[in-house]
Amino acid sequence: MSEIVTRRVALGAALTAAGGLLVACSEDRRDVTPTQSTGLADKLQPPFFIAHRGGAARYPEHSMEAYDADAKAGFPIEQDVQLLKDGTPVIIHDSTADRTMTGHGKVKDLTLAQWEKMRIKPIKPGGKPVKPLQLKEVLDKFGGKHLLVPEIKSKDAKNALIESIVKRDLQRDVIVQSFYYEAAVAAAAKDIPTLWLSSDAPSDDKFKAAKSDGITYWGYDESLPPDAVKRAVHAGLKPVAWTVNTVGDARRQFKAGAVGVFTNNPWKLSKAHYG
Structure with missing residues (x-):
């Protein structure tokens, strides 16, 4: 424990x-x-740098190697959560295994046995493929010790992710994110800090509704105009930009009002900011 x-x-x-x-x-x-209970998410101080896909600039996406390095450096760790054919929650970004894994096929059509036989491809030629992860492995190892930022990547993963968090009493030790507004609201209803993602700039009324529905953070594409960020702040939300990979872009987002960024290289951006 x-x-x-x-x-x-x-x-x-x-x-x-x-x-x-x-x-x-x-x-x-x-x-x-x-x-009110407090946890790792309540102690998070801006500006922060979330390890996007574990820090894909340095390590294989969503690998234990990446997560261990994130935890050692103290970065919030992102996970993309989807379900296998039998309902097992696993960590992978794409809807198929083709790009990042040694196997092929849609994630939702894979069996657990097929998943366990696959490996995550190395990011450098000659590197060693590594074991893919299930959600329970990540929660059991890092839950309550390091801030996790899991994304409800597919609609059907909503209940499995929320239930896994609640069962382990990790509600205040994670920030759950999703493009699916209903999923974000469902997580917020369980006293889980929630980050609602959107590709476009919502209206002022939508920002206010999100705040009213208990959502804490708004995740946005860094290409959106600063005005959208300011309107989110005015509504009481905390903006987090994605995916920010240069020092200059990070500084622009923080100047616009962002409290954090998703980045493939949190080591580089954090060092530039904090020294």
């Missing part, structure tokens, strides 16, 4: 033990409200 989860269990036991006192005082202290 992680240190964060252990503290939560201890806190829960303390509150239970004190329950009689809280009830006894309820008539005189009707303004008392429960303390």
Whole structure:
């Protein structure tokens, strides 16, 4: 059990033990409200650099090698979550295995046995192919220890991802992202910090609705105009740009109002910013 989860269990036991006192005082202290739990996502300070696909400029996409390097450097780690044919949540960006894996076919048509036999291709010639990942492997290893930023990549992955997070009591230790607005709202309803992605600039009313629906972050294509970023901030959302791979582009996004960026090379951008 992680240190964060252990503290939560201890806190829960303390509150239970004190329950009689809280009830006894309820008539005189009707303004008392429960303390909201906090986690890694609540401690995230801008500007931050999310390791896009694990940091694809240096490591094979969504590989354990990449995630280990991200964790060592302290970067939030992105995962793209999809389901195999039997409903197993796995980590892969594309809808097919062809580009990044040694096998072929649509992810949703692959069996778990086929997935386990495939390997992630190396990014450099002569490199060693590595084992692909299931969501449970990532949550079990990094959950509660390092901030994870999983994306609901396919609509059918919504319930599996949210349930996996809730089951492990990791709601405040992740930021769930999705282009599917309904999926983002569903995650927010479970007290999960949520990042809603959009390729186009939403209207002011849509920004306000997102804030009202509990969404925390707005993820946007870095090519969108600064005005859209300012309107998101005005609505109370925290903008995060994607995919930002140069120091100059990162500085422009932060100047426009972004609190963070997705980048294939967080090591380079972070060093340029923080030294």
